[in-house]
Amino acid sequence: MDKINLKIYRKDPSVDEKEHYDTFEVPYVDGMVVLDAVRYVEENLDTTLAIRWNCKAAKCGSCSAEINGFPRLMCKTRIDKVGFNITVNPMGAFPLIKDLVTDVTGNWDILRKIPPFTPKELGPDQHFSMKQEDVERSKEFRQCIECFLCQDVCHVVREHYTDYFGPRHIVKAASLDMHPMDTIDRSTFLNKEGGLGYCNITKCCQEVCPEHIVITDNAIIQEKERAVDLTYDPLAMLIKGRRKKEKRVV
Amino acid sequence: MVEAYKTNECDVLIIGAGGAGMRAALAASDAGLKVIVVTKSLLGKAHTVMAEGGIAASLGNVDPDDNWTVHFADVIEEGVYISNWRMAELVAKEAPNRVFELEKFGALFDRTPDGRILQRAFGGHTYRRLCHVGDRTGLEIIRTLQDQIIHRKNVTVMDEMYITKLVLADGRVSGAIGLKMDRGEFNLFKARAVVMATGGCGRVFKVTSNSWESTGDGIGLAFNAGAVLQDMEMIQFHPTGMVYPPGVKGLLVTEGVRGEGGILYNNQKERYMERYSPKKKELDARDVVARANYAEIQAGRGTEHGGVYLDISYKGAEFVKQKLPSMYHQFMEFAGIDITKEMMEVAPTVHYQMGGIRVDPDTGATNIPGLFAAGEVACGLHGANRLGGNSLADILVFGKIVGEGATKFATSENMPGFDEQEINAEIERVKGLVHPDGLNAYKLIDELTTAMSDNVGIVRDQEHLEIALKKILELKEKYPRVSAPGGLKYNHGLLAALELGNMLIATEAIVRSAIMRPESRGAHTRRDYPKKNPEWLKNIICSKDGDGMKFDTVPVPEIPEELKKYVKPEVY
Numbered sequence: 001m002d003k004i005n006l007k008i009y010r011k012d013p014s015v016d017e018k019e020h021y022d023t024f025e026v027p028y029v030d031g032m033v034v035l036d037a038v039r040y041v042e043e044n045l046d047t048t049l050a051i052r053w054n055c056k057a058a059k060c061g062s063c064s065a066e067i068n069g070f071p072r073l074m075c076k077t078r079i080d081k082v083g084f085n086i087t088v089n090p091m092g093a094f095p096l097i098k099d100l101v102t103d104v105t106g107n108w109d110i111l112r113k114i115p116p117f118t119p120k121e122l123g124p125d126q127h128f129s130m131k132q133e134d135v136e137r138s139k140e141f142r143q144c145i146e147c148f149l150c151q152d153v154c155h156v157v158r159e160h161y162t163d164y165f166g167p168r169h170i171v172k173a174a175s176l177d178m179h180p181m182d183t184i185d186r187s188t189f190l191n192k193e194g195g196l197g198y199c200n201i202t203k204c205c206q207e208v209c210p211e212h213i214v215i216t217d218n219a220i221i222q223e224k225e226r227a228v229d230l231t232y233d234p235l236a237m238l239i240k241g242r243r244k245k246e247k248r249v250v
Numbered sequence: 251m252v253e254a255y256k257t258n259e260c261d262v263l264i265i266g267a268g269g270a271g272m273r274a275a276l277a278a279s280d281a282g283l284k285v286i287v288v289t290k291s292l293l294g295k296a297h298t299v300m301a302e303g304g305i306a307a308s309l310g311n312v313d314p315d316d317n318w319t320v321h322f323a324d325v326i327e328e329g330v331y332i333s334n335w336r337m338a339e340l341v342a343k344e345a346p347n348r349v350f351e352l353e354k355f356g357a358l359f360d361r362t363p364d365g366r367i368l369q370r371a372f373g374g375h376t377y378r379r380l381c382h383v384g385d386r387t388g389l390e391i392i393r394t395l396q397d398q399i400i401h402r403k404n405v406t407v408m409d410e411m412y413i414t415k416l417v418l419a420d421g422r423v424s425g426a427i428g429l430k431m432d433r434g435e436f437n438l439f440k441a442r443a444v445v446m447a448t449g450g451c452g453r454v455f456k457v458t459s460n461s462w463e464s465t466g467d468g469i470g471l472a473f474n475a476g477a478v479l480q481d482m483e484m485i486q487f488h489p490t491g492m493v494y495p496p497g498v499k500g501l502l503v504t505e506g507v508r509g510e511g512g513i514l515y516n517n518q519k520e521r522y523m524e525r526y527s528p529k530k531k532e533l534d535a536r537d538v539v540a541r542a543n544y545a546e547i548q549a550g551r552g553t554e555h556g557g558v559y560l561d562i563s564y565k566g567a568e569f570v571k572q573k574l575p576s577m578y579h580q581f582m583e584f585a586g587i588d589i590t591k592e593m594m595e596v597a598p599t600v601h602y603q604m605g606g607i608r609v610d611p612d613t614g615a616t617n618i619p620g621l622f623a624a625g626e627v628a629c630g631l632h633g634a635n636r637l638g639g640n641s642l643a644d645i646l647v648f649g650k651i652v653g654e655g656a657t658k659f660a661t662s663e664n665m666p667g668f669d670e671q672e673i674n675a676e677i678e679r680v681k682g683l684v685h686p687d688g689l690n691a692y693k694l695i696d697e698l699t700t701a702m703s704d705n706v707g708i709v710r711d712q713e714h715l716e717i718a719l720k721k722i723l724e725l726k727e728k729y730p731r732v733s734a735p736g737g738l739k740y741n742h743g744l745l746a747a748l749e750l751g752n753m754l755i756a757t758e759a760i761v762r763s764a765i766m767r768p769e770s771r772g773a774h775t776r777r778d779y780p781k782k783n784p785e786w787l788k789n790i791i792c793s794k795d796g797d798g799m800k801f802d803t804v805p806v807p808e809i810p811e812e813l814k815k816y817v818k819p820e821v822y
């Protein structure tokens with residue numbers, strides 16, 4: 001097969017009342033990804049199509065969309081994996097700007113609320129000393145490219161208008177909590193202010209993460225358990241506190 | 251009546267939110283100034299996010315003999331003696347401080363067994379010097395700086411704000427005009443000082459490792475405002491970009507692969523770098539390895555898809571996945587190749603602009619009062635060849651310096667005046683591009699980038715440079731007829747039309763400078779002038795001259811005696 005049948009969502013909410021779909025025929029080239037096909041449209045067939053992309057290397061997290069109903073990076077989704085009849089929608093969890101582009105800036109407001117890195121006093125040589133194995137614990141979470149696909153797929157974020165921060169932001173908090181030099185514990189804060197309790201561990205977020213971050217098991221459940229321990233078990237709090245964290249933020 | 255544009259005032263306007271722009275913003279914010287950072291992509295997505303291998307700083311954690319003087323000498327020697335010595339000195343001395351600072355901001359570098367920052371080998375560096383976070387160092391730097399920025403009360407970030415013009419008044423830069431893409435709204439920025447941190451221009455070539463935003467906007471904006479450009483002929487080809495499948499042609503294969511022991515082979519299974527560079531082999535400077543790869547491919551010893559082989563599989567799966575996780579996934583997912591078992595196919599790809607806006611090393615000031623520049627868009631540090639890892643050092647060191655330079659200027663100067671007519675004229679120009687009846691900018695961009703990749707490659711000659719120039723001039727003629735259907739809001743067609751203007755300026759400067767330099771030095775290799783020429787130990791500068799460009803040469807600033815002793819004298 002050498003033609004892709006590409007159906008793309010179109011709407012500019014400032015002028016259109018309803019969305020519609022445009023269908024394009026795009027020539028297939030070996031190894032092509034969905035972003036190549038969408039860009040082919042944008043460059044050759046309809047330059048008014050709004051898309052967002054930057055690195056085309058799955059490194060910046062700009063090109064998130066729903067491809068055949070599944071949240072993915074367009075630049076990382078090979079056509080030969082999803083078939084030649086493709087429908088591309090914008091992420092549904094965020095306000096629409098135009099066509100495939102959504103407004104994800106609300107995420108910066110959430111990030112701003114998470115207590116920042118709060119380091120220990122420096123060693124005598126004014127530098128941190130850390131073991132590689134301790135660094136590794138935080139590293140998984142620091143791979144996040146802020147594509148917000150996990151936010152998009154999370155039914156709590158999407159449908160339930162709660163104050164739940166969403167998986168990306170729990171990952172962020174976990175990356176700070178797991179930093180070997182950080183001194184505060186954000187789990188209780190996440191529970192109280194971040195609506196962590198609303199997450200019912202469906203694990204959909206970790207399935208879509210293009211960075212293969214095991215969001216639910218390694219970040220969310222850990223934060224939940226610590227929050228529970230810290231609230232109900234003063235002994236556990238002492239032990240954990242001594243092990244790593246000196247302060248809690250509530 | 252709806253206002254034609256929105257007005258924003260600040261002390262320092264920073265154009266670009268890559269490493270250079272964000273570090274500059276922190277410096278101005280530290281001084282208590284009101285800062286606005288604008289970027290054409292989203293916050294946290296700037297090209298810097300792609301950087302892989304690491305940041306060069308002579309901590310000496312792995313090789314205790316390393317220190318700033320060796321780093322300094324490496325910059326000057328590998329830059330083939332046309333770097334600005336003061337910039338090299340500043341980077342060599344300051345890079346360690348910037349790395350430690352990042353760590354204090356929360357960045358997590360890989361560690362040595364005794365708990366210090368681990369450093370890896372990279373081409374052209376005498377010692378193992380690159381501090382790294384696996385092969386995603388850029389991401390760590392961007393996130394760390396972003397965390398700082400979003401918690402600062404005196405810094406405002408306006409993303410998806412495309413700057414179309416710098417505004418001048420009373421002989422100085424007084425601000426800029428931008429189009430807020432997600433709203434289709436014009437914005438005027440009034441600022442006491444403006445910092446250009448717009449990154450490079452790799453996208454003027456067809457095959458490049460650069461992200462979408464690297465279209466040389468900063469070059470075009472500054473040039474049109476009267477700034478002097480320098481060393482524009484010096485374009486770095488990275489020796490190893492992907493070649494297959496076509497959609498990812500040019501995508502970077504980090505030098506970290508060779509740093510961790512990757513070996514290059516031709517289709518005869520010969521480790522040919524032993525022939526081109528018996529001592530340094532795969533880890534010679536980028537220009538040397540890139541030319542070797544090119545020569546092997548030209549000689550018919552290439553791979554099926556026109557590359558050479560790069561092998562790291564012999565190191566074992568566990569090692570590869572731990573040291574080079576992104577590369578492992580990149581090949582697995584884009585090419586269906588398991589690099590722990592198979593060899594990669596790679597070929598040179600356009601990677602970096604050594605040239606750019608000429609600046610004062612100690613402040614980042616350009617020749618235009620009120621205009622500053624730092625990062626890849628600025629020029630001087632890397633000379634004729636940039637060493638891997640030196641760009642991340644560059645953007646942080648000079649990001650801070652330029653932020654301080656702009657702060658000093660902004661605190662001593664009043665808010666400049668504005669020419670309403672000039673602002674309206676610019677808005678009309680941009681609006682004038684929005685109609686359905688003109689030429690599609692994408693088509694012209696395709697012609698331009700193809701001409702650049704075909705004719706201004708790794709080995710150049712007069713004939714091909716002239717072909718490229720002819721094409722550029724032809725497209726320049728056509729440029730006024732470019733248009734984009736649709737409206738002002740999130741219209742990439744319009745953006746392409748605006749970018750093309752800047753791309754034409756950047757390419758003309760590149761090609762004319764390349765024609766002007768009749769020798770082979772660093773990244774600039776001429777088939778018709780294969781030797782280095784002592785008479786060309788100079789920098790080529792370029793600036794606006796009516797509708798055209800004028801060129802000149804300036805001597806390379808003489809290295810003071812107390813620094814000269816660290817550097818091997820140049821041989822011809």
Ligand SMILES: Cc1cc2nc3c(=O)[nH]c(=O)nc-3n(C[C@H](O)[C@H](O)[C@H](O)COP(=O)(O)OP(=O)(O)OC[C@H]3O[C@@H](n4cnc5c(N)ncnc54)[C@H](O)[C@@H]3O)c2cc1C
Pocket residue numbers: 265266267268269270271288289290291296297298299300301302303304305306387388411412413414447448449450459460461463464467468502601602624625626627638639640641642643645
């Ligand atoms: C794949 C890859 C890997 C690399 N790896 C390394 C490495 O390991 N080590 C190393 O030292 N270097 C590396 N480099 C080089 C290095 O990443 C870049 O040179 C450096 O990040 C440039 O940073 P910058 O801050 O100058 O600009 P950029 O990060 O390019 O940022 C430019 C900013 O300017 C904005 N901008 C541009 N034009 C406009 C406009 N008209 N209006 C508004 N905003 C605008 C952009 O949106 C962006 O925010 C690598 C490069 C690539 C491509």
Ligand code: SF4
Pocket residue numbers: 153154155156157166167198199200201202203204205206216220
């Ligand atoms: S596991 Fe929790 S955060 Fe993840 S998708 Fe399910 S509800 Fe949302």
Ligand code: SF4
Pocket residue numbers: 061143144145146147148149150151167168171208209210211212213215
């Ligand atoms: S956690 Fe994964 S899915 Fe969520 S934003 Fe980060 S990279 Fe994307």
Ligand code: FES
Pocket residue numbers: 052053054055056057058059060061062063064073074075076
């Ligand atoms: S374009 Fe950067 S992740 Fe797809």
